[in-house]
Amino acid sequence: MESKRLEIFEVGPCKDGFEMGFLIGQRFSTMIKSRLQNDLILQKQMLPFAQSPHSIPLLTSLSQTNMNKFPIYWDELRGTAHGSGASFLEIMLVNIRKEILPFIPKADDTNDDCSDILVVGESVAVAAHNEDANVAMVGHTYLVKGSLRNGVSFTAYTYAGELPSCAFGFNSHGLAFTLNSVPPMRHEIAAGRVGRNFISRDLLEAQNIDDAVARICSSEASVGHSYNLIDVNTRRILNVETASRNRCSFHEVGAVPFFHANMYLHLKVQQAGTR
Template structure:
């Protein structure tokens, strides 16, 4: 690890927790106890859960939707459901609030129009940018993890060693299943995620949630298995996955949507940029000015070396829609680079284009 990683490991910036040989509920319980204060702060500062989603869940329509989502995801992923119950019990948080937090994007499309407008719910996906390159001398997945500013300071790095033979690292948001951001496992599968703005009319009511799918992806044995897990036939909405097969040094970008729609692209030597709009899958989506601006700016910049890639991810020249976000609404929480050649995951806290930015380097063989 780099010397400056000590700031991360001391918990000054990103807390790290390692849990070994625990069943799902016990692992969730341990996470909840360790981060109970962080989870409560997250719920207090979240702009939608308590002000909007909880009241909606108490209406007849909202209650039925939550019941449908609960039945689907509990039946599809009983272990991860137990994990979430453990987080709630360990932290003392309301299980309903954590469930709504984890399924918020499967609920937003069904909010009454007047409520959504009054609360300024943004159905666009405006979070995260990725650059993918796969050639003999440079095989990397580089990712900006963007989020609402209320999320800042509410994340941790989880190193889990599970009893059934898989272990993983996952960047995890307080109160949520690992991970809706990025991670890698002991089978040599790494991934990052991009939200995509599937139109509300395309969303299937009561289907499988994206947080449950990405939790499942942390246990994928190889690319084929990862693709199978991603292609869940009962998805409520859609997502974009950037998959790295660490051992084979192959990268794939996968776009999914409800109703069993998906497409994947194997990345080659040409750098590939993905923000938060579908680029290949033919679906109805919400227009996203931020993504269009980021795509345009990225296309203007060279991306032929790691330094150039980091310069793109650190770019703020478009003041209205920058690639590297610094508020007031959205911010880049962390930048991560998965490098198959050096077999490392490197986290950058701060603008990755600046040499002074704190870094944490973790071996992909450390799981």
Template sequence: MEIFEVGPCNSSYEMGYLIGERFSSLIKSRLAADLILQTQLRPYAKTHLAEPLIDSLTENNRSKFPRYWDELVGIAEGSGVPVLDVQDHEPGFALYACVIFSYCCRIALFWVAYEVFLFFFFYSLNVQIILINFRKEILAFMPKNEGANIPEDTPDDCSTILVVSRSMAIAAHNEDANIALVGHTYLIQANLGNGLSFTAYTYAGELPSCAFGFNSHGLAFTLNSVPPREDEIVAGGIGRNFISRDLLEATSSSDALKKIQSSEVSIGHSYNLIDISKRNILNIETASRNRFSVYEVYATPFFHANMYLHLQVPQIQDENSSSRQKRAAALPQESKEDFLSLLGDIDDKRYPIYMSGPTLYTLCTAVFDLDGPTLSIIEGNPKEGKVTRSFHM
């Protein structure tokens, strides 16, 4: 697992560009291997149905987080991912852009022409990068292709166990994802030049981090997806990648909570928020329309798969998640070794807690020890406890 140290930079765009440039081959490989992107997101992005959704996601997230949007544009440009060809847009898209631009220039409305240019530039710029960063916010609203011979999207089936007792304070987390992500991740260590730095486990081509990370203010997090029902989601809201990127710059746990609670999310998510100085762990479940619930973890271990546990939101029933939840409840949870054994459990052959394909794969296990304080990253089954990266937080 490669680590890239970046910053301080003169701009967010520069930081993104350097990340994209450094991991260009990895980003291109991930995009090519991502069947959900190639068979679902890209074809859908060409349709008139997708245009208002992608436009609203772009405008709302760029307006709320302009620095992170610039960072994302930098990642796209630095990676050298080709801009989609004309055939990847709606019919007549390029011609329409040229006509408007030419007309504005002829009547001397140069500032309008410039704005038109920027609009079409941003819309067409490395659309694949935009699509993977809004993957969940787009897939949730796509028409269901019943019987179509295309791969189904899989939830980001992460499993997390948390405890804060007199003897230990630990957050242990399996980072699970589609098998296309295997070999397509890296660690970013960023120095922002304002006294803040962060370390984030990052999916190739995406903002840091949709997985886990920590910063120099002693704050850390891991994430779990949750599945609100279709009538509980809102199109064009704030993307999860942008919210978690913002968490990496939180100055305190109260600041982090404010960022989560005011996020105006499109779909649901679960945040495991770790405050090292307070020796405190919170689980925050969110849903659209600014709904959230906060659960503080104490001495009783708290296991979270991918279902709402305390926020009262109608949700899609996921057998994978409920099976892992039941299995975890049956396993010992008395020590750190028990937690690692639990996260490495493969007893349920259909829905194991530790996943090894064919579709879902445990990329790594992150162990946050608040009494170290350390972050240990384990690649391979955590039962074996072979740490490949360790950081003092």
């Protein structure tokens, strides 16, 4: 496969979320529309579901919940769609994909999204992340270097058309994170609650590891996730596993290397592929 340089876009400070999303969408318009067109899960599963009457209660609830809790980030999505010339419905769907797919009959999605090796010893502190996204992401990612009006700046690896970042990022406070998908059983999912893309976007503004934990554990997430939080200033790495109804579990990483991929390790949740 031909190697391509990862494109970096510096944006901000912007007057509001819509402007930030618009500028990102405008800059990566071609890539965003290509990603949406080539994303078979979007085209063959989510769009047909979204265009059926069965989807109305779920999509209405997801839209209202996330727009009310994170209005600035919702405006970023609107701006991304407008700036790129893409359909807002498609932009919205890829940003709440994990919150929709469990409710689509016979939907096909993969949970082998990424993995991390984490260690904090006396002489070394390392978070090594392997990004294994859907094949539709090949050639459809970029780095966003955002500056906010409150003085915070962040760098985020971003999937085309999605909020920064559902993968990994860091900010000027010295807070970084990587993410691992986890597969809870259908009954462990709270329909119509907060989407994980909005939570990770919020983490880019966290002041420290404790602030990040507070944002995660009060988020009222629909679907669980695994967060690897790195605080450069205090030299800490913390793995946080979450589930719906604000359930959280913590593992402080130490000198013994800690590996996390796409299964729950310490939060007691019934997950796909287990009994």
